[in-house]
Amino acid sequence: MALQTGLEREIMANKIATGHFGELQFEDQDIILCPRGLPGFETLRNFLLVKDDNLKPLTFLQSIESPTISFPLINPGNLFPEYRWDLPSEQIQELGLSKPEDGIVYCIVTIAPEPEKATVNLFAPLIVNPSQRKAVQVILMQSAYRTDEPLLRSA
Amino acid sequence: MLVFTRKIGECLMIGDNVQVKVLSADRDHVRIGISAPREIPIHRQEIYDVIVERNKQASLSVTPPKDLLARLKI
Numbered sequence: 034m035a036l037q038t039g040l041e042r043e044i045m046a047n048k049i050a051t052g053h054f055g056e057l058q059f060e061d062q063d064i065i066l067c068p069r070g071l072p073g074f075e076t077l078r079n080f081l082l083v084k085d086d087n088l089k090p091l092t093f094l095q096s097i098e099s100p101t102i103s104f105p106l107i108n109p110g111n112l113f114p115e116y117r118w119d120l121p122s123e124q125i126q127e128l129g130l131s132k133p134e135d136g137i138v139y140c141i142v143t144i145a146p147e148p149e150k151a152t153v154n155l156f157a158p159l160i161v162n163p164s165q166r167k168a169v170q171v172i173l174m175q176s177a178y179r180t181d182e183p184l185l186r187s188a
Numbered sequence: 189m190l191v192f193t194r195k196i197g198e199c200l201m202i203g204d205n206v207q208v209k210v211l212s213a214d215r216d217h218v219r220i221g222i223s224a225p226r227e228i229p230i231h232r233q234e235i236y237d238v239i240v241e242r243n244k245q246a247s248l249s250v251t252p253p254k255d256l257l258a259r260l261k262i
Contacts, residue, residue, distance in 0.1 A: 053251065069229075073240035074247070090260050091252060102247045107260070123226040143242065144249035148256035154246070157239045172231060172239060180242045185259055 052101035053093065054083055064097065064166060068127065071170045072157070077102065080168070082161070091142065094159065094168075106139035107153060112184070116155060124171050128162040136160040141170075142184060152181040 048058050065080045079097040090111075096102040109116045120133045130136050139159045143152045155178035161168045192200060199209045206228065211219040222230055 071243050072236060073243040088252060088257065091257065103249075104243070104246050105249050105252065112260070121226075127227060141243065141246045142249070143246045144252050144256070146250060146253065148253050148259060151252075151256055154239075154242050157242070170239075170243075172229070172235070174231070174235075180238055185256075 049095075049097055049100040051083075051095055051103065053103055054085065054095065057081065057083070057095065059097075062166070065094075065161060065168050066166060067168050067170070069169065071104075071159075072172075074099075074102070082106075092139065094139075094141075104159075105142040105144055106159065107142050107184070109138060109140045109153070109155065109158070112153075112186075113155065113182075116178075118173050118176055118178075120160065120171065124160065124169055128160060128167050128169055129165045130162050135164070136162055143181070149183070149185060151184040153184045154180045155182045156180045 047060065048056060050056050059081055063081055065082060067078055067080060069075065070077050074096070077096045077098050081095045081097060083093040083095045083103070085093075090107060092106045092108075094104040094106055120130075120136060125133050125136075128136060137160070139161065141154045141157070141159060143154070145151050156176065157170050157172045157180060159168055159170050194200065194210045196210055196212055199207050201207055205225055207223040209221040209223070211221050213219070224230060
């Protein structure tokens, strides 16, 4: 039997030492699977959605395999009410959604030290199927949305 | 890198189900048609690279400044 690294042992115990949130304990059913990873992070497949009262309204997509990595997310609905597009059928299938409106839409935020410089990626949103706990980052090829829309534009 | 010379109208097969066809070519541009199963994502490299770069920057994000969070709460 191969020796386990400390990290492997911790994952088996469903416990990770994160960069931002300290030690996180989780259940198997908390794990969100990204079957293809995210662009640039193709080897990371298992994530947690971390919500913290002190960080509202942001949610964080926390990598389990690489605990120092997390992505700030925001639900674009309130900030960008005009944000509308159709989820391509292949992604509906990949996520196992019975209907597209069952998917939860998040957009990845790039935080900067100055609030005015924070941006949000409206061009490649993250869609989560909460019932199957799967997520895919979709690239909206035909859209004119930006990857670096100012987050405070409308706030 | 595997390199092929193809005439206009000629194709390459990648695996069993991806076909790449050269549609036309002039000095600076090559038009390429790809037939592939819908579940295989196909992107222009430069667009994919932008997403990669954005994701990397987002993953390095600092702790959000308190006034940013306050201004996001509507």
